[in-house]
Amino acid sequence: MPSFSLDVDAVSGGKNPYAVPTFECVGVYYKSPDCGECKLHYRKQESGKWRQGLSLVYDPRNGEYRGSLVGLEPDTPYVIRLECGDRREELVTRTRSELFPVGKTTYLDDGSTDKIIHITESGTDDAYHLVTPREGAKTTIDVRNTQDYTAVIDADYVILRGVELKNAAIHGILVKKGRHDIVIEDCRITFWGRSGGPRTFGNVGGSDSAIYAERGAGNLVIQRNLIEHPRGASNDWETGHPSGPQGISLINSSGGNIIRYNEIRSTEDHGYNDAIGGAENFSAEGSPNRDSDIYSNIIRNVWDDAIESEGANMNVRIWGNYIDLTFQFVATASTYKGPLYIFRNIWHRSRRTHRNPIGGSMIKTGGRYEFRGGRRYIFHNTALQPSGALNVIGNRAVPNCVTRNNVFDCPGRFVSSRLVTPPSDFDYDFYSGMDKGIPQEEHGVSLRWNQGGFVESYSLEFYPSPTVTVTKWGKIPIEFAGKEKIITDPVVTVPNPIIDAGAVIPGFNDDYAGKAPDLGAFELGRPPLRFGRRAGGTVWAPWELR
Template sequence: WYDTRTIDDRTPEYRGSIVSLEAGTTYDVKLTLASGTTTIITATTWTDPEELPIARTVMVPSGGPYTITEGGSPDGYVVYTANPGDRITASTVLADSQNGVSVQASYVIIRGLTVKGGLSGIALQQDVHHVVVDRNDISGWGRDCLAGPGKCGSDPESAVRAGGNQAGAFNHITVQRNKIYMANYTSNLWCEPFSATAEREHPHGIRGVSFPPGSSNNVIRYNEITGDINHLYNDGMGNDNNFSQGGFPDADSDINGNIVTDVADDAIEVEGGNRNVRVWGNYIDKTFIGIGNAGMSVGPIYIFRNVMDRSDRCPRDGDGGYNTTSDPKEFIKTEDARATNTGTGQIASGGFRYVLHNTLLQRPGTTGARNGLFATKQEEGIIKNTMSRNNIFNVIANPYWTASLDNTTFDYDLASLKTNDVPVGSHFLTGLPLYAAGNGDSNGAGGMYQLVSTSPGYDAGEILPNFSDNYTGTGPDMGAHEAGSPKMEFGINAYLPTDGSPTNVPTRGPSPTITPTPSLGDTIAPQVSVNVSPTTVAVGANATVNATASDNVGITRVEFYSNTILRATDTIAPYTQSVTFTTLGTNTVVAKAYDAAGNVTTSAPAGVSVTTVPTVIPTVQPTNSASILLLLPEADTYVRKTQPAKTYGREASMSVGGNFGDVTYLRFNLKPLAGKTVKSAILRLSVRNSSNTLQVVKPVQDTTWSETTMTFANKPALGQSIATFTANVQGVKEIPLPPVAIQKLAQYVQKVSIGIEAAGNDDFALDAKEAPKPATRPVLIIQYQ
């Protein structure tokens, strides 16, 4: 699958990729011209990053922004890593010009850092090369933006950023297995104005990963780029210079195995030259456009075996919540009619694209893509130089939206419907895909999208050498996932070994890039066991869960699960957590232990019997004979400064701080404490997204407010601070409250009403009493005598 055309005045050449090669392997490639002339090229694919030689390791301490100025050589890389729990925190004030980590040396590996803040999280500078950005936790980057969604013009700021908007020369960069989430502020949507005079405007905001034009031979794989409705990306990955012979990722590069969600424009924006660019095996969800490919000037680009889930142009309502209606858009956006960039004069089209073996889902109750391939109407609405084969286009409108075609063929695709007259081949099928049990539209990122044998498209695809090899049956299946093959995997744990041996991995070879063969450096899994005390508790009560974990290298974290739900995480021994049990009957508890190489072991299960009991729950503490009272709020809500007349009292989550000026209120009935002595009080919250901003707990004298009528305009006044905390990690957060204050309220008011507001503009969200999972609802825990 090569491009042999001579395009305009560009250098005549044969261009193409060979995929599914092995890492660190030497291949002979034979090229034969029509005249009979033959050439054999010998080339070696990249060494997997886990097998790179290491010269030394540098431990990065906790603290402010960090700059890497010392690198290694081809004979030995320098590894920069950190101890579990250490964190780099950088300013998000534009004038401070800080990045979390600045990389100014080549032949380095940045592995296992936690980076919070900075204009960009990890910034590659000075055209560095041979850099691996591996298994880092990056959040909170991007400048402070008080003006509102998208109004700070910070598109280049990224969790991982190489250079800026202008041309660079970054090459042999691997960005892999990074957890990228919750940037400092959100992009505007296409339906939201960027400026005061515009009714609608292109989204502006941060990105997950960005490389400048001039980059080549880079790999972006197995990352998780996620957010939420108020932490949207402009693009999940991309850059500017789209209508050019550069763009992102420019040339000879791979984007594979990533999870990309919560995007206002393109989840993956690959626009520009795209010479031998391969976009494959990614999972895309909650985005406007799946893959932006509007500028295609060189090519070829290969877009294959990707899965796209939900699409929406305007998922956010004016109050920062979810819209109840949706306006889905496209899987692939093209703009092939634009011959040149009107600003620079550069050639902007003419490259060839292959769209092969992709699957579009239609999750029940939501909307997937409206169209498969879509030609923008900005000029002629034409799709040029495209071959589409073996795709499942389960769409709302059409598999192909275009006014005309040029050097383009559509065949061997399965579409749910087709209402226009775009010409297709004789093997094009119309019908709904039928998935095997446990597969298909509701599987999300679970990796199972195999057709059942009675489905249209089963064994009905075209044989595409090097792209549909190893199929079973009489022919390859249409779609991303061949029946009978191992499940597809995405994100930071994709294709990692679980028992000391690698899983079956889809390999491939670029020219010359890197295969997704997993790490075989440390393959020894941790050992872990778990116990619970007591083993019988009342519903709503706590039990202590203890894990014993060990590893030949070291434990990085232990996760505690109850009935398959993650309840807590501990990174420091002894691994002990207090867990609230709210499901009657036998609850199954397990612990998962992880090491630095990603090896994970799940413990044998322990059981907890949960029984019904009155509100006041005695605790077995013979040393002080105290008792425990667990109180759910009788009312809770939050108010928003930017929506002073709106109520939020029936929502499943609440918010504090942020650009919207949110304040949360909770009220508890303390009548059971009458005549009792309060020994301690703890407010337990479930944090949905984290924040480093100081949060302040204040008493509220008015205890008569209603959650269904309270607004920012009529909210009761807050008193002086009685506690402070930071919600800097997702999950359970416990805030000690002064028992004297609770005692006084219990005796005289018999209710306690408190408010939570932020001392800064970084917001966090927490579950409300209406949350679907009882274990995540707010609880006031009183120890009394």
């Protein structure tokens, strides 16, 4: 098995084990010979109550255990305990604060201007440089296609807040190579980019992005932005691989990125190639690379991948996103290092072309050359029908993958029948299709319900309904008013099989209600997931108020 090198000291400070926190998660790393299962426990530093997390994954290629804690509180110290064989290690870490201390503030002029924002003055880790309109003012940067960008960030420890950015010739916001600790929040970015379209016909406007981060940029917080209506348009699959605008692109990021509470949308005739993506897919870096979170976003109108998380995927967490009108929902080819966690997402409509409503896959997998082999975890996701995905993974083989407690409602294939190494572990999933492939799903649920088993909602809530209807095939005796009649292929009501049908996953569903966790993203009796710009609280941007 090929090995890979990792500059541990650059991130760990020479410590072993070490932790890399975000707002709500912590990536844990432990360099060690293989000593069997490495159990993970954690507690708040001021609390004596230990909680169990999902055990770390051992990677023999570089002799390291890796894994994540999720569902933590921001700006909170935690004690982490590792137990592996006769070894015990403890470390203390603190999740990142959602509040960024401001040093210098640069106020932007009220009104509309064609002068781009060019930020070259850095702040520090305890005094960020804030660039924003004055209170009560509205700033619109409209370059009318005369400038490549509406904003360029060539500095570190910077906050760009509350600006409307329009009509950039290429990218809305450009983050320069190697820049770090940048917050882009509460902005509206629209009408950027070149025409796009199939590269087969000579178009060169692919990947023009609302936010584009050059190679090595990292520790980016991109939150509560409205990204809509690129000027260009991606082609669909009828004319070859889609090529066109993107919402957010990270090029071989250094990691540490948080992309949350954004809304990325357009129209079908001005759709995206990928909504969140970047490069290089088959590499030891990629987008978002490592120690990164993508959550609570609303994503629509995409012709390839709604979220393209490809490259290292080392302690990358993707959860709580609502995705609609895409071809593939989450792309993970490759996942070189892992682990990658994909959990509690909602996957709605999928289509291949404007004229062909047959959908794509929920998850794209694959690898190339040595860039393969990392662990994927896929937990508690909900795929909706009708007009949803055709396949779960489809004809691709997927090594080193664990699925639990998902609702995979689709007519097509689960995964390839080809044996792979290391093998995958599929169980406790709902699957309604015709061909499982390799998964046996000893505790899985197989049912073809007539209507999706979810309560109707206008608030993007998808709780399991108490009952579902199914067709009972054949001539079936049915009792009506005390008399028995024979009915051909009647529709009958049965208890919803996804309720209390899941497995307990330490750290991911400890707060379940009922006898066992429900399958899918929403747990009956627990608060709903929230998506989009208001998911983290009500914030009004200047461009919304005037």
